[in-house]
Amino acid sequence: MDIEHHQSGARRQRRKQPHTMVQRLLSWGLPVSCSRFLWRQPGEFPVTAFLLGAGAGGLLAIGLFQLLVNPMNIYEEQKMMFLYSLVGLGAMGWGTSPHIRCASLLLVPKMLGKEGRLFVLGYALAAIYVGPVANLRHNLNDVIASLGCTVELQINNTRAAWRVSTAPLRAVFKDLLSSKELLRAETRNISTTFEDLDAQVKSETGYTPEDAVDSGETAQGRGAHQAPASSLHLSTQKMYELKTKLRCSYVVNQAILSCRRWFDHKHEQCMKHIWVPLLTHLLCLPMKFKFFCGIAKVMEVWCRNRIPVEGNFGQTYDTLNQSIRDLDGEFSVNIDFKEEKQAGVLGLNASWERVSTEVRDYVHHQEARLEWALGLLHVLLSCTFLLVLYTSFSYMDSYNHDIRFDNIYISTYFCQIDDRRKKLGKRTLLPLRKAEEKTVIFPCKPTIQASEMSNMVRELLETLPILLLLVVLCGLDWALYSIFDTIRHHSFLQYSFRSSHKLEVKVGGDSMLARLLRKTIGALNTSSETVMESNNMPCLPQPVGLDARAYWRAALPIGLLVCLCLLQAFGYRLRRVIAAFYFPKREKKRILFLYNDLLRKRAAFTKLRRAAILRRARQQKAPRHPLADIL
Structure with a gap:
């Protein structure tokens, strides 16, 4: 049974x-x-429902992780922690709670609604920032760097031209500076050479008073010896001639003395070898002829008459002696270089290298800020999803607690109620009147209805500013790219600097002074020929233009935003379908309330219209005033 x-x-x-x-x-x-x-x-198939719900929730959590968390710039350990947390929460929520399942599925229609547009708006702003805005910043930074490079190039060209033009003079000074020790060595060599000559002139060797006595001129020799010692008033020429004569006499006397000693030595040897008494004296007699040594006196006469001393030797010696003394006392060379750094333009002390470095650092800083802003925007977009999830739970709570909330749909159950009442002979609502159709929505109609049209137009108008922003930025980027590209193709400059010189100073002679002058003034003998060429090609701006793909990437989120505005009505219908699927009893109560509410409104409307018609009919049946007939 x-x-x-x-x-x-x-x-x-x-x-x-x-x-x-x-x-x-x-x-x-x-x-x-x-x-x-x-x-x-409720309560049927609990194990199957938990397992299937946990699996679906885990897969959904993995998809959300790949969409939101994985693109974030965080550590891998943190990503894995987020993954495990999302999978655990998704599996537990989907396996145990229909509210979480409903709220999770409501994310799909919410992404087609206002919250989804907010999420897509973030991606649209990010696409604009990455596309035209980033390209604008890149081109402007490139122009700033180009200006800094151009200024630095001009300064470097001026500096190079100045260095090339002053290179010969600097080379002369450097040669003089490097030859300072060589000049000092040369002066010391000259002084040393003159010291030998001076010692020879002032020397008193080579003659003695005894030699003068031996030569037969004792008195004259003594007077001549005393003269250089006491007569300081004699000139250098006279003094050197006297010394030369004394040395000549000294040499002659030494020759005579040596000759006599030789005869004495030979006589002694002869006496030793010949021992016959009478024969010894007879054979050794020639060794006694010392008078032959006096023949050397002839040379002494030649020394007096033909002295080998030039007539201007004394004057030349005195002049050279004075020059050497002046050279040792007054000749000195000191070469000093002093480099002065001029203050920069407008009172700035920073060098152009520092300015160029600051410009490059500014450009890199702007690029780093751009990367940081993009990272922050990605984080904000990921956080925007939390807002979408919150609105999903908020819609589900309002659906279950507020019976009037979003209760404007003529569903299948509404039609079934109307058919049932029609079969029972009661008042029905279908077909609805035109005024009633403007306040409700038929979810099965593929067109956008009157109550949805106003929201769609408002959302499209809200999308217009971001669309205008994209058009303005793309137009500005294209205009600046065209300007910078024109500047790049028509601003090429080539610098050319040519310099040549030849300086030659000839110093003749083989004297010490000539050699000294050749070592000093000869440093001016320089020649150079320089050709310096440069161009501003490295400093020209290198603008980057966006291609069609970049424009499509920037415009695609805006197009998606417009499509979401058009699909918003269908997304709102879908969220009611999802909520009705998970809460069918609540949906029946809501439809019954809507049906009864429309019945009350129609009855009230009918009563109001009947009263208005009766009032108008009474006005038409009322008796006319006599005055009206007269008029």
Whole structure:
């Protein structure tokens, strides 16, 4: 008996018509077991529901992780922690709570609504920032760097031209500076050479008074010896001639003395070898002829008459002696270089190298700020998803607690109620009047209806500023690129600097002074020929233009934003379908309330219209005033 009752109940449940279009489609396309599982009563199939819900929730959490968390610039350990947390929460929520399942699926229609547009708006701003704005900043920074490079190039060219033009003079001074020790060595060499000559002139060697006595001129020799010692008033020429004569006499006397000693030595040897008494004296007699040594006196006469001293030797010696003394006392060379750094323009002491470095650092700083802003924007976009999730839960709570909230849809169950009342002969609502159709929505119609059109137009107008911003930025980027590219192609400059010189100073002679002058003034003998060429090609701006793909990447989020405005109405319909799928009993109550509310409004409207018609009819049937007939 119980089995038959259960089977009859099951047949009635199978014969029961579906209350929604989704239920009708799923019942037609899915097996009976799947349909029973989807529209199960609370408490049925708990294990299967938990396992399937946990699996679906885990997969959904992995998808959200790949979409939101993985693009963030954080450590891998933090990413794995987020992944495990999301998967755990998704699996537990989907396996145990229909509210979480409903809120999770509501993310899809919410992404088609206002919250989704906010999310897409963030991506649109990011695309604009990465596309035209980033390209604008890149081109402007490149122009700033180009200006700094141009100024630095001009300064470097001026500096190079100055260095090239002053290179010969600097080379002369450097040669003089490097030859300072060589000049000092040369002066010391000259002084040393003169010291030998001076010692020879002032020397008193080579003559003695005794030699003068031996030569037969004792008195004259003595007077001549005393003269250089005491007569300081004699000139250098006279003094050197006297010394030369004395040295000549000294040499002659030494020769005579040596000759006599030789004869004495030979006489002694002869006496030793010949021992016969008489014969010894006879044979050794020639060794006694010392008078032959006096023949050397002839040379002394030649020394007096033909002295080998030039007539201007004394004067030349005195002049050279004075020059050497002046050279040792007054000749000195000191070469000093002093480099002065001029203050920069407008009182700045910073060098142009520092200015160029600051410009490059500014450009790099701007690029770093751009990267930081993009990273922050990605983080904000990821956080925007939390707002979408919050609105999903908020819609679900409002759906379950506020029966008037979003209760404007003429669903399948609404039509079933109207058919049932029609069969019972009661008042019905369908078809609705034109005034009523403007306040409700037929979810199965593929067109946008009157109540949805106003929201769509408002959302499209809200999208217009971001669209205008994209157009303005793209136009500005294209205009600046055209200007900078024109500057690049028509601002090429080539610098050419040529310099040549030849300086030659000839110093003749082989004297010490000539050699000294050749070592000093000869440093001026320089020649150079310099050719310096440069151009501003490295400093020209290198603008980058956006290609068609970049423009499409920047415009695609805006197009998606416009499409979301057009699809917003269907997204709002879909969120009501999802909520009705998870809360069918609440959906029935809401539809009953909507039906009764429309009945009350129609009854009130009918009563008001009847009263207005009756009032107008009474006004038409009222008796005319006599005055009206007279008039």
